[in-house]
Amino acid sequence: MTDHEEQPQEQPEEQTQEQPEEVRRSFVSVFVEEVSASPLTITILAIVSALILGGLLVALTSEDVYAAWGESPLLAIRTGFEAAWSTYVALFEGAIGSPARMFAALQSGDAEEIRRAFNPFFETLVQATPLIFTGLALALGFRAGLFNIGAEGQLFIGAIFAVAAGIYIKGLPPIIHVPLAFMIGALGGALWGFVPGILKAKTGAHEVINTIMMNYIAFRLSEWLLRGPLQAPNSFVPISANIEESAQLWTFFGAPIRFHAGFLIALVMAWLVYWFLFKTRWGFDFRSVGMNPRASRYSGMNIVVVTVLAMSMSGALAGMAGANEVLGVNHNLAVAFSSGYGFDAIAIALLGKSHPLGVVLGALLFGALRSGAIQMQLQAGIPIDIISVIQAFILAFIAAPAIIRTIYRLKTPSIYKGEVFSRGWGGD
Amino acid sequence: MATSEMTIKKTADYVSPTRQRVMGILFLLIAFSIWFFFSRSLEPGLQTTFGLTPGGSETQLPDWIFTTAPVLNILALVCAILGGAQLARGFGSRTNLVLAWVAGIFIFSFLAWGASGGSLNMAGLLRSSLVRSVPITIGALSGVLCERAGVVNIAIEGMMLTGAMTGTLVGSLTNMWIGLLAAVAVGGLLGLGHAILSIRYKADQIISGTVINIGAVGITSFISAKFLQKYQELNSPGIFPAWDIPALSKIPFIGPIFFEHNLFVYALFFFLIVLHVGLFYTRWGLRMRSVGEHPKAADTLGINVFRTRYMAVILGGMMAGFGGGYFTVGSVGRFDEVMTAGRGFIGLAAMIFGNWTPFGSFGAGLLFGFTDSLASKLAILGVGIPSEVLLMVPYIATMIVLAGVVGRGQMPAADGKPYEKE
Numbered sequence: 001m002t003d004h005e006e007q008p009q010e011q012p013e014e015q016t017q018e019q020p021e022e023v024r025r026s027f028v029s030v031f032v033e034e035v036s037a038s039p040l041t042i043t044i045l046a047i048v049s050a051l052i053l054g055g056l057l058v059a060l061t062s063e064d065v066y067a068a069w070g071e072s073p074l075l076a077i078r079t080g081f082e083a084a085w086s087t088y089v090a091l092f093e094g095a096i097g098s099p100a101r102m103f104a105a106l107q108s109g110d111a112e113e114i115r116r117a118f119n120p121f122f123e124t125l126v127q128a129t130p131l132i133f134t135g136l137a138l139a140l141g142f143r144a145g146l147f148n149i150g151a152e153g154q155l156f157i158g159a160i161f162a163v164a165a166g167i168y169i170k171g172l173p174p175i176i177h178v179p180l181a182f183m184i185g186a187l188g189g190a191l192w193g194f195v196p197g198i199l200k201a202k203t204g205a206h207e208v209i210n211t212i213m214m215n216y217i218a219f220r221l222s223e224w225l226l227r228g229p230l231q232a233p234n235s236f237v238p239i240s241a242n243i244e245e246s247a248q249l250w251t252f253f254g255a256p257i258r259f260h261a262g263f264l265i266a267l268v269m270a271w272l273v274y275w276f277l278f279k280t281r282w283g284f285d286f287r288s289v290g291m292n293p294r295a296s297r298y299s300g301m302n303i304v305v306v307t308v309l310a311m312s313m314s315g316a317l318a319g320m321a322g323a324n325e326v327l328g329v330n331h332n333l334a335v336a337f338s339s340g341y342g343f344d345a346i347a348i349a350l351l352g353k354s355h356p357l358g359v360v361l362g363a364l365l366f367g368a369l370r371s372g373a374i375q376m377q378l379q380a381g382i383p384i385d386i387i388s389v390i391q392a393f394i395l396a397f398i399a400a401p402a403i404i405r406t407i408y409r410l411k412t413p414s415i416y417k418g419e420v421f422s423r424g425w426g427g428d
Numbered sequence: 429m430a431t432s433e434m435t436i437k438k439t440a441d442y443v444s445p446t447r448q449r450v451m452g453i454l455f456l457l458i459a460f461s462i463w464f465f466f467s468r469s470l471e472p473g474l475q476t477t478f479g480l481t482p483g484g485s486e487t488q489l490p491d492w493i494f495t496t497a498p499v500l501n502i503l504a505l506v507c508a509i510l511g512g513a514q515l516a517r518g519f520g521s522r523t524n525l526v527l528a529w530v531a532g533i534f535i536f537s538f539l540a541w542g543a544s545g546g547s548l549n550m551a552g553l554l555r556s557s558l559v560r561s562v563p564i565t566i567g568a569l570s571g572v573l574c575e576r577a578g579v580v581n582i583a584i585e586g587m588m589l590t591g592a593m594t595g596t597l598v599g600s601l602t603n604m605w606i607g608l609l610a611a612v613a614v615g616g617l618l619g620l621g622h623a624i625l626s627i628r629y630k631a632d633q634i635i636s637g638t639v640i641n642i643g644a645v646g647i648t649s650f651i652s653a654k655f656l657q658k659y660q661e662l663n664s665p666g667i668f669p670a671w672d673i674p675a676l677s678k679i680p681f682i683g684p685i686f687f688e689h690n691l692f693v694y695a696l697f698f699f700l701i702v703l704h705v706g707l708f709y710t711r712w713g714l715r716m717r718s719v720g721e722h723p724k725a726a727d728t729l730g731i732n733v734f735r736t737r738y739m740a741v742i743l744g745g746m747m748a749g750f751g752g753g754y755f756t757v758g759s760v761g762r763f764d765e766v767m768t769a770g771r772g773f774i775g776l777a778a779m780i781f782g783n784w785t786p787f788g789s790f791g792a793g794l795l796f797g798f799t800d801s802l803a804s805k806l807a808i809l810g811v812g813i814p815s816e817v818l819l820m821v822p823y824i825a826t827m828i829v830l831a832g833v834v835g836r837g838q839m840p841a842a843d844g845k846p847y848e849k850e
Contacts, residue, residue: 057647061654147634149582205830208582208634209780212773213823219770224816340645346638383653388646396639400629 036410043351045404046397047365054390055084058382087380094375095368097121115257120371122259126329128367130155130338132266133321134345135352135359136273137189137314142354143277144310145290150196150211151318152342153218154189158319159326160222161188163333164230166243166326177246182265182323189319190312192218197311201304207311215342226335240333249328262328267360269317274356286310318342340388347395366391448518451527455511458534459504466541467500476540477547482555485684489551496544503533535798542809553801555685561790561797562692562758563588563768566751567775568782568789569699570744574619575784576707577740578720580844582637583622584748585772586644591615591752593648596656596763599665604757607665608750611757615749616742618644623741627734630846649765656763667761668692692758696790699747703786716740720840723847733847748772777826784839796822 035041059080069076097120105117134151141148162185196210226238250261277283288296289306297303344366352358373384397404476496480489519526567584574581591611599607625636656663668690677687707713718726719736727733756763782788803815
């Protein structure tokens with residue numbers, strides 16, 4: 001199993017006590033070394049580098065830049081810089097809100113104008129909510145050594161279950177109906193995670209392949225249901241009926257703010273996942289199996305149960321994301337309603353080092369990107385898809401921190417351990 | 429776990445008694461359902477008409493007309509006899525072959541039943557199955573190239589998508605041949621990226637593949653929204669015309685199905701043979717497979733593991749890029765956002781289903797292409813099965829194969845494991 005652990009490439013210990021001039025090292029150089037050793041630096045640099053590359057893409061595909069290139073290259077560079085800058089300003093204003101507008105709204109005291117001015121910020125939270133759930137799903141899987149690439153499919157099944165519970169269960173008070181529909185959604189996701197889990201545990205079939213397959217089965221299933229049994233009566237498009245009002249997640253502000261109780265549930269789930277992973281015996285088993293399945297088995301842990309349970313719980317969390325979207329935002333189910341929340345989650349979980357707090361922060365960042373991108377498209381005319389490009393770069397830099405270390409000449413920390421996310425197709 | 433050792437010990441000839449029994453019962457069940465669900469539900473005199481000439485073909489053949497119920501009964505009987513023989517003494521190493529035959533009989537019975545009282549263009553169905561299998565099989569071949577050398581490639585989808593977009597863009601600016609070359613080149617570049625991330629930087633290969641998949645959706649949709657939709661002249665590369673192979677296309681039934689296609693189908697046959705011979709009968713292939721099975725041993729013998737893997741992944745990327753070209757310059761003649769629609773992942777499934785071999789992948793690709801093509805004809809047959817359910821078949825079949833129900837696949841032993849030189 002040594003191939004999972006990278007040998008430290010340099011041995012910085014030599015520099016410590018033997019050399020007397022070490023004492024006279026300047027405050028700045030010590031600081032620089034400390035900073036380069038911190039994993040947080042890599043994370044921040046990864047995000048910044050990805051944003052720079054995204055800006056480069058904007059500049060390289062801008063027609064203004066092409067026009068300016070004809071006049072002089074210098075002008076082209078300036079135009080490119082301005083194009084990238086205006087893109088990110090629009091992104092920021094779409095994600096957080098325009099400070100000037102917020103200030104003016106507060107001064108005017110007009111309630112609706114205040115809601116409008118602050119809406120971008122709340123929209124970020126709305127976008128971040130499903131990402132927190134799916135990010136937690138991936139993180140929980142990673143901790144147990146499982147790569148659940150099927151969060152998207154589990155999300156779809158969760159949404160189907162939740163929307164069915166929201167439509168067909170009638171006459172319940174909201175205080176029962178909402179949690180019930182939410183739990184049924186989670187159950188659907190858990191079921192979709194259970195299948196690859198049990199296949200992995202019993203036959204060794206790799207969960208990555210099986211979850212990919214289960215994704216597409218879920219997509220086809222939802223298409224069929226929405227053209228058949230679940231389709232709203234008198235509807236010509238594949239869309240379900242609206243859920244009962246008693247199943248809708250609570251909102252706190254008037255229109256246009258869509259912020260709802262799902263975000264709070266997501267935070268509670270993040271804390272629960274943290275508590276489970278780090279404060280319970282089961283969580284210890286999960287992390288132990290994730291780090292070294294063979295040692296865990298010899299120490300008497302039940303790998304089969306841990307694998308099945310981890311995949312089911314991961315699926316349940318992803319299912320909650322689907323339930324959250326259906327019960328909190330859309331109030332119905334349409335074909336392809338999720339725009340890749342389950343796939344963004346991979347980057348979020350890695351960005352957050354598979355820790356619930358990190359996941360929440362990563363989800364907020366990605367939620368801000370998503371919500372800002374809509375504004376960016378309107379204001380700067382930049383297609384929303386640039387977000388995927390930025391996300392791909394972030395993911396690449398996080399997965400291969402050596403790239404960032406090389407670009408920014410960071411020192412390799414002395415205790416660097418390669419992280420293991422998944423193993424080869426054939427088990428371990 | 430112990431599975432890899434077990435598969436090595438288990439020789440190909442050995443069929444466990446449980447599997448022999450399960451297979452026998454399965455054959456009997458199929459025989460029963462052909463009789464019970466198909467044959468019994470038909471009125472006695474109904475006839476099935478199978479068209480044997482695809483639409484638009486010059487090589488004509490009269491329709492094949494038969495009375496449905498008796499034929500179905502005979503087929504059910506054949507299946508029952510095969511099932512009985514399997515239970516009694518077993519077919520040993522030929523079990524999977526017999527299984528394929530029984531499955532084929534079942535599909536044929538299903539079609540005969542669905543088309544009873546009407547007609548179905550069988551040749552057209554088979555021909556479109558072959559056409560639809562092209563991107564799937566080429567994707568699978570890309571996977572075979574990478575994974576035989578021990579690098580997992582789930583980025584086939586992303587490489588294809590980027591290849592499709594590049595083929596359109598460059599093809600519109602120049603001509604479709606250069607467009608296709610550009611698609612191949614871009615696929616190779618993405619392969620290089622995958623190789624650098626996963627071999628040089630030892631990033632997790634699945635994450636590295638995900639990077640390419642996410643990035644490919646982003647960049648192709650970005651360029652499509654920014655340029656291709658705005659300037660239609662950038663989105664019209666043309667389509668490769670069909671070339672009939674002179675003598676072969678005149679063979680009745682077979683000719684129109686196999687030999688009246690454009691470049692991509694013939695290229696698929698060519699790649700299949702080259703890759704099969706290359707992998708299993710040349711030193712190049714032996715080296716590549718050894719790197720995928722036991723890199724340490726290969727390294728000891730002086731094979732450059734890293735270089736071999738780089739080469740394999742780049743070639744795999746080029747193959748996927750070529751497959752991407754099929755979507756634009758090979759069939760539709762324009763690029764639409766996310767137009768590969770999961771074909772790359774079906775290709776991955778076909779590779780697994782085909783047991784990491786070129787011809788196995790082609791067989792699986794044909795099967796998946798067939799379900800794809802049949803799904804679009806279900807409405808004509810009017811059998812009451814939603815096409816979405818049929819479209820799930822490739823995925824479910826792959827999961828069943830992967831779980832070892834019909835014999836475990838022989839994946840390369842070092843697949844997905846980064847190699848560290850000591």
